[in-house]
Amino acid sequence: MRRRLGKALATGIFALGIGGTAMAEPVTLLAVGDSLTQGYGLEPDQGLVPQLESWLRAQGAEVTVINAGVSGDTTSGGRAGAAGLVADARGRCGDDRAWRQ
Numbered sequence: 001m002r003r004r005l006g007k008a009l010a011t012g013i014f015a016l017g018i019g020g021t022a023m024a025e026p027v028t029l030l031a032v033g034d035s036l037t038q039g040y041g042l043e044p045d046q047g048l049v050p051q052l053e054s055w056l057r058a059q060g061a062e063v064t065v066i067n068a069g070v071s072g073d074t075t076s077g078g079r080a081g082a083a084g085l086v087a088d089a090r091g092r093c094g095d096d097r098a099w100r101q
Helices: 002-016 048-057 075-093
Strands: 027-033 063-070
Touching: 002 048, 027 048, 048 075, 063 075
Parallel strands: 027 063
Antiparallel strands: none
């Protein structure tokens, strides 16, 4: 499990492109996945999403990570619900200009 979390963290960091530099503007990251993303069976602050958000903030990023993990989800299920997840995340952010297509 640690290996999977490490890969996910590396992917999230690479996707944000922060690489040790300060962020110029706030970033919202939507974490989509299964029970590993959701943090099933863990204390709320011990899952991937809160750990990733805490680490990124400690690196100087002004970031919010939204947990869209669903225990038992599959690739096809995630793909089918992707449009709804993005629409919901946009509503949480409130500023469409922050979204890059």
